[in-house]
Amino acid sequence: MLVVLHQVQHSCIVHRAMLHVNRLEVFVFVSQSNSPLSPLGERIDAVRKQRNKYSQYRLAKDAQLDYSQLYRILRGKSNPSRQSLLRICRALGCSLQEATEIFDLSPLHAPSQDELEDERPVLAAS
Numbered sequence: 001m002l003v004v005l006h007q008v009q010h011s012c013i014v015h016r017a018m019l020h021v022n023r024l025e026v027f028v029f030v031s032q033s034n035s036p037l038s039p040l041g042e043r044i045d046a047v048r049k050q051r052n053k054y055s056q057y058r059l060a061k062d063a064q065l066d067y068s069q070l071y072r073i074l075r076g077k078s079n080p081s082r083q084s085l086l087r088i089c090r091a092l093g094c095s096l097q098e099a100t101e102i103f104d105l106s107p108l109h110a111p112s113q114d115e116l117e118d119e120r121p122v123l124a125a126s
């Protein structure tokens with residue numbers, strides 16, 4: 001008897017076929033599911049799409065982030081640092097209002113206009 005099970009593991013859909021006669025379990029197919037974006041990720045992605053010039057890869061490069069880090073931030077799997085969010089906002093050319101909307105979706109305080117325009121690295125608050 002062949003039984004097919006569908007299971008979600010670590011953001012992947014795993015299809016398993018179990019052969020009960022020999023007690024043999026075989027993985028037949030693994031596919032990456034599209035993880036939904038977090039509210040923060042949705043807002044960043046909306047601004048990115050408005051700019052119509054950025055892929056997520058390009059945004060990661062321009063924000064000086066590793067693509068996998070940006071991917072985790074957009075999907076809520078990683079909490080961004082204040083510096084990372086400022087880099088994303090700068091790369092997108094966000095207005096102060098857009099940056100504030102993005103920061104309001106995180107536990108971090110919103111930047112000032114000077115911080116948003118400043119190209120120097122942001123130092124952690126002591």
